[in-house]
Amino acid sequence: MEEQTNSNTEICPPPAAKPPFWKNTLFQIAAFIAVILIVAAAVTGGLRGSDKPAGGHIAVVHISGVMLTGFASDSLFGFSDGSFSGTVAENIRKAADDPSVKGIILSINSPGGTPVAAEEISEAVDYAKAQHKPVYASMEDTAASAAYWVAAKCDKIYAYRTTITGSIGVIMHGYDASGLMKMLGVAPQTVKAGKYKDIGSMDRAMSEEEKAILQKMIDTTYEVFISEVAAGRRLGEARVRQLAEGRVYSGVQAKAAGLVDETGSYNSCLAAIGKAAGLGDSPEAVAADGKNNIYQSLFGSVGPDMEKRVLRNALDMLANEAGTTRR
Numbered sequence: 431m432e433e434q435t436n437s438n439t440e441i442c443p444p445p446a447a448k449p450p451f452w453k454n455t456l457f458q459i460a461a462f463i464a465v466i467l468i469v470a471a472a473v474t475g476g477l478r479g480s481d482k483p484a485g486g487h488i489a490v491v492h493i494s495g496v497m498l499t500g501f502a503s504d505s506l507f508g509f510s511d512g513s514f515s516g517t518v519a520e521n522i523r524k525a526a527d528d529p530s531v532k533g534i535i536l537s538i539n540s541p542g543g544t545p546v547a548a549e550e551i552s553e554a555v556d557y558a559k560a561q562h563k564p565v566y567a568s569m570e571d572t573a574a575s576a577a578y579w580v581a582a583k584c585d586k587i588y589a590y591r592t593t594i595t596g597s598i599g600v601i602m603h604g605y606d607a608s609g610l611m612k613m614l615g616v617a618p619q620t621v622k623a624g625k626y627k628d629i630g631s632m633d634r635a636m637s638e639e640e641k642a643i644l645q646k647m648i649d650t651t652y653e654v655f656i657s658e659v660a661a662g663r664r665l666g667e668a669r670v671r672q673l674a675e676g677r678v679y680s681g682v683q684a685k686a687a688g689l690v691d692e693t694g695s696y697n698s699c700l701a702a703i704g705k706a707a708g709l710g711d712s713p714e715a716v717a718a719d720g721k722n723n724i725y726q727s728l729f730g731s732v733g734p735d736m737e738k739r740v741l742r743n744a745l746d747m748l749a750n751e752a753g754t755t756r757r
Contacts, residue, residue: 486532487714488703489525493518493536497543497576499550513540515547519554521718522565526558532707533564535699535715536584542575542597545651552658555583564706568699569593569690574678578689579655582662585706587690588699589681596684598659599676600652602644607632663688 495512502517525531536555558565567573567581569589574597581587581595589595611618611633618633629640636644656674660667665688673687684690692698704713 486530486707486709487716488533488535488700488707488709489521489528489531489718490535490537490715491518491521491525491718492539493551493577493580494539497540497547497551497580499544499547512543513547515543515550517719519550522551522554522558525718526554526561526563531563531718532709532713533566533703534558534718535696535703536565536567536580537570537696538567538573538577538581539570540574540577541572542577545576545579545600545654548576548579551580552583555580559585564703566699566703566706568696569595569681570696575599579658582659582689584662586692586699586702588692588694588696588702589684589690590695591681591693593681593684594678595681596673596679596689597676598655598670598674600648600655601676602648604630604636605632606635608634 493513497518498512498514500514500516501520502514522534522536525534555565564586565584567584567587569581569587570593571590572594573581573589574595578595578598608618618631620628620631620633622628626640626643628634629643630636652674656667656670659665659674660670663670669688673689679687679689681690681693685693692702694702700713700715701711704711707713
C-alpha cells in the first residue's frame with residue numbers, strides 16, 4: 431500500500447532562539463549610556479566646556495574630601511575619593527597664569543589631609559598671590575586641619591556660621607595588636623636592618639624611646655602648621671598656639687577668634703572677590719578644572735576626543751545590537 435503525502439501540510443519553522451540574558455543587559459546598558467551622553471551634550475551645547483566670559487572671570491578651584499598627594503586619575507566617570515594636591519595646585523597655577531582670570535576662589539569642603547598635600551597647595555596659593563590675583567577661601571560644611579592650613583594662606587576666608595573649621599594640630603596613631611595575636615596563636619617574625627625600622631608595628635608595644643622619636647617628628651610638623659597659620663592670618667604665634675589645641679570651631683567662633691574673616695555663603699565670597707578684582711559684585715565664575723557643565727560633572731575631566739569616542743562607541747554598540755550598520 432502506497433502512502434500518500436498531503437501536499438497541503440506545512441512544516442512550521444522552529445521558534446527563534448531568544449538572545450542570551452547578558453546580551454539584552456548589555457544592550458540596555460549601552461542604550462542608557464548613549465541617552466545620557468546625547469541628552470547631556472544637547473543640554474550643555476556639545477562636548478566642549480563653557481567659553482570663558484569676555485572681560486574676565488573668577489576661577490573656582492574645588493577641594494573636597496581628604497587631601498592627598500598626587501594627581502587625580504581621569505577615569506570615565508571621574509569618580510575619585512578626596513582631592514589630590516598635584517591636581518589642585520596645577521589648577522591654581524593655571525588660573526594664576528591665565529590673563530582672563532581676575533581672581534581665584536578655593537571652595538573647600540574637607541576634613542583635612544596630609545601635611546605635604548597642604549604644603550603643595552599652599553605654595554600654589556602663594557604663587558597665585560605673587561601674580562597679583564586675589565585668592566579667597568569659601569568654606570562649606572567642613573574646612574579643618576590641613577584644609578584650614580590651606581585656607582589660612584588665602585587673602586580672605588568666608589565660612590558659613592555653622593561650618594566646622596580649625597582643628598589646628600597634628601596626629602599620628604596606630605594599634606598594638608600583640609595581645610590579640612597572642613590569643614589567636616599568631617607569632618610575629620621580623621627581620622630588619624636598622625634599630626627603629628619596625629617602629630609603630632602592630633605586633634608589639636612601642637617603647638618610650640620610640641614614642642619620643644615620633645613625638646619629636648609630630649612636634650616639628652605642628653610648629654610648621656602654627657607658623658603657616660600665623661603668617662597667613664597675620665596673627666602672632668602666641669595667639670595661634672592658644673587656638674591650636676586640635677579643637678574645632680564653628681564659623682561664628684572662628685570669626686570671633688580671628689581664624690576667618692567673614693561669615694557668609696559662597697555667593698557672598700564671590701561678590702566680595704568680584705569687587706576686589708574690579709569685576710563688580712556679580713562676576714562670572716568658571717570652574718578651574720573645566721567642569722562647567724552637566725556632561726563634564728558626570729563624566730570627569732576627560733578630553734573632548736575621548737568624550738566623542740565614548741559617544742561614538744555607544745552608538746555603534748546600539749547599531750550593532752539593532753542589526754544595522756552605522757555610517
